[in-house]
Amino acid sequence: MKRYDLTSSLLSLLLVFAQFAPVAGQGVGQDKAARPASTPPSTTPARTPSQQATPTLTPTPQPAASEADDDVVRITSNLVQLDAVVTDKQGRQVTDLRPEDFEVLVDGKPQPITNFSYVSNETRTITTQPIATSPVDKNAPPVPPARLRPEQVRRTIALVVDDLGTSFESVHFVRQSLKKFVDEQMQPSDLVAIMRTSAGMGALQQFTSDKRLLYAAIERVRWYPAGRAGVSAFAPIESDPRSEFNQQRDQITPPSSARSGDESRDTEGAPGGLDEFREEIFSVGTLGALNFIIRGLKELPGRKSVVMFSDGFHLFDKENRNVRVFEAVRRLTDLANRASVVIYTIDARGLPTLGLTAADSTSGMRPDQVASKLDERRTAHFDSQDGMHYLAQETGGFFIRNTNDIGVARILDDQKGYYLIGYRPDEATFKAVGGRVHFNKFQLKVKRPGLSVRTRNGFYGVTDEDIRPPAHHTRYEQMLVALSSPFASGDLRLRLTSLFTNEAEKASYVSSLMHIDMSKITFTDEPDGWHKAVMDVIALTFGENGNVVDQINRTENIRARGETFNRLVRDGLVYMMRVPVKKAGAYQLRVAVRDAATEKLGTASQFIEVPDLKKDRLALSGIVMRGAVRENAAGKSPATPQQSGTGEGQSSDLDPMSTPAVRRFHQSSDVDYFFSIYNAKLDRATNRPQLQTQLRLFRDGQPVFSGKLLPFDPKEQPDLKRLLSGSRLHLGKELPPGEYVLQVVVHDLLAQEKRRIATQWIDFEVVK
Secondary structure, three states: OOEEEOOOHHHHHHHHHHHOOOOOOOOOOOOOOOOOOOOOOOOOOOOOOOOOOOOOOOOOOOOOOOOOOOOOOEEOOOOEEEEEEEEOOOOOEOOOOOHHHEEEEEOOEEEOEEEEEEEEOOOOOOOOOOOOOOOOOOOOOOOOOOOOOHHHOOEEEEEEEOHHHOOHHHHHHHHHHHHHHHHHHOOOOEEEEEEEOOOOHHHHHHOEOOHHHHHHHHHOOOOOOOOOOOOOOOOOOOOOHHHHHHHHHHHHOOOHHHOOHHHHOOOOOHHHHHHHHHHHHHHHHHHHHHHHHHHHHOOOOOEEEEEEEEOOOOOEOOOOEOHHHHHHHHHHHHHHHHOOEEEEEEEOOOOOOOOOOOOOOOOOOOHHHHHHHHHHHHHHHHHHOHHHHHHHHHHOOOEEOOOOOOOOHHHHHHOOEEEEEEEOOOHHHHOOEOOEOOEEEEEEEEOOOOOEEEEOOEEEOOOOOOOOOOOOOOHHHHHHHHHOOOOOOEOOOEEEEEEEEOOOOOOEEEEEEEEEOHHHOOOEEOHHHEEEEEEEEEEEEEOOOOOEEEEEEEEEEEEEEHHHHHHHHHHOEEEEEEEEEOOOEEEEEEEEEEEOOOOOEEEEEEEEEEOOHHHOOOEEOOOEEEEOOOOOOOOOOOOOHHHHOOOOOOOOOOOHHHOOOOOEEEOOOEEEEEEEEEOOOEOOOOOOEOEEEEEEEEEOOEEEEEOOOEEEOOOOOOOOOEEEEEEEEEOOOOOOOEEEEEEEEEEEOOOOHHHOEEEEEEEEEEEO
16 A cells, blocks of 8 residues: 655645645646746736625524424334325315324224324525615526535435436426426425436435536436337337237137246247336336435435336236336335335326327228227326336325326425324234234324325334344445435545636646545554554546546555644645546536544535536636735745745745635635636637626625626736636625635626626635
8 A cells, every 4th residue: 555654745745735726727736837826816807995895794594403303204112103294175284283183093903192293394584685686687697505504404305317217208398397496496405316217326426405416417317218218108009010910820829828838938929028028127227226315315304205207117017916016116115214205206298198199000900909009008008107106105295197297396385394193003013923024004094174194104013223224344335325425424524625627738627625634533653753544535526427437445544743743633634636527517526534543434525517618608617715825025925835845835824724625714814716717709809808707705595795897807818718817805804704605707798698607606614
């Protein structure tokens, strides 16, 4: 295993990025960067009073944390607790019921209610003062997303597109429904993922409140030609000579019961059998993908639900129950119930036309043959809805079918609240009979007339403790579980910064800085004053198809002593990663760090959108943000580590926490930020761009400051396709501590209106 001594080359390299970052567009870690990042480049516009903002913020009230425990469904030896939704005849939720209004029956036997509560998921409305009162502009820059903390999440929603079983026609309408949800119905306290059943592990990494990531996921929803659904919801009716031949052959062939062995299979009619087998395999694949998603949802907060769009799957075959599919469904519903996940299903085919259509060709067919084909179509359609209806019914959700409104508005309305109803089970609940676990049928009745109730239909007689998964012992297992969380979590504190940049005549790349709080890492003492720590690092970069495009999986041995060790523990360590990007699109980096001595873990993730610069559209690099460095008595900035070669060019008055990797700034401090502007249009007469830049600040998704639009002067920059920009921001002493987002907006006055604006943002923290 390669060993790194932090007093040698690695220390110099890491401390360069812990203290200084080159101007965006010049390359991370490139020695050719001639201008120190500690001073704004001479090509940037002068700092104006409008950008030396001292914003004043009135504290914004936070949504209250959920009143209910995240484990809504509990199945223990002394308590069974299930959730229920009650509605009136108009479908409106009823929230004022009491325990005496319900009757609980298990296998037909009444049970006394011992636990009862109603949980509301409705988010309190927060009124804020808008930045401007002008009409809504559809071309206005987007508001940066607020990063949710687990206690802020009210609803966790997995929108699952069963592309293994959705036709080409249906996919179009599903995409429309998904876009409407993100544009109009998604709430700030929602944690959402848009997934495909054909995707791999990358699908689970996309729970987010960031609409950019969700839009990118919608773009990946496409028809899956290798799946069980065709171009349209129903194959067109047409004359099949093989079918007629098989019918004539059957009239002179002994029945299957008269044959023996493998001859009982209709080998000449194998295409039909193969189609059924293929559909069964893909149906099981769909259920397996849902199983994977629900296992990930189990650890997430909020009211958890899966909304599945599909053209359906068969739960029963022509003669009997499809055992393989049915058993997969039963396991899935039990898993969903124990994970407190409600499954809603939507038939993506909408309101179907089950009669003859223009695509049908009945030429040469007898009337009875046409009638038979139509009957097969109707039967196949209704049979394909059985599985989706069963999934929803067994988990307390509902099935939306035979309507062209395949939106999720009704489902969101159902998420407003729910009752938690519990009782004490008897010994027979968990007693196996003949070695088989008993399924306890659950019924809930409402005594008040005119009301209906939905809840989970039952559970297997096994306690949650008995089926708790085994502890993850290996290094890889522990880190893989940590990577599945959408939150920065664990005992180790990490901060991840990923920046997109592009260099002339080179491919685009994403450079990532991961700051690790080394005070939580265990060091062992060695001879001669040395201290050693061992860390495991896994970093996965997921492409837009959910596949891993780059990965790091290694163990790092860290050794340091003396003042270097003290600085390392006090200021932390910056771990650098650089991933070349050959294709534009949405990427997500997820990292996990493990202390080998204590097995403590920390995780972090970040979404990066790489623009396609070949389209010659306005785009921005990532933003490098750092504390301002003051000039010395000679009027010059202190030397950078690149210039001195010692790694000790740090200004004594610069807080190590204000570096680009950490971005933690004190009130009343000055902050420098830099970025690159790509593909600005040039005036034909002057060969100069006409750009305006704007600074905006947000806290918890709410605007707190908006600067004026300022003209951008590129001065004498040689590469007008890659313009360097930057300025300085003054943080007021009254700015409340907390998490903020800095957004830069660039307007290209020479570009087409719909492509005139580009924006980029980065988060930072203000402390006292």
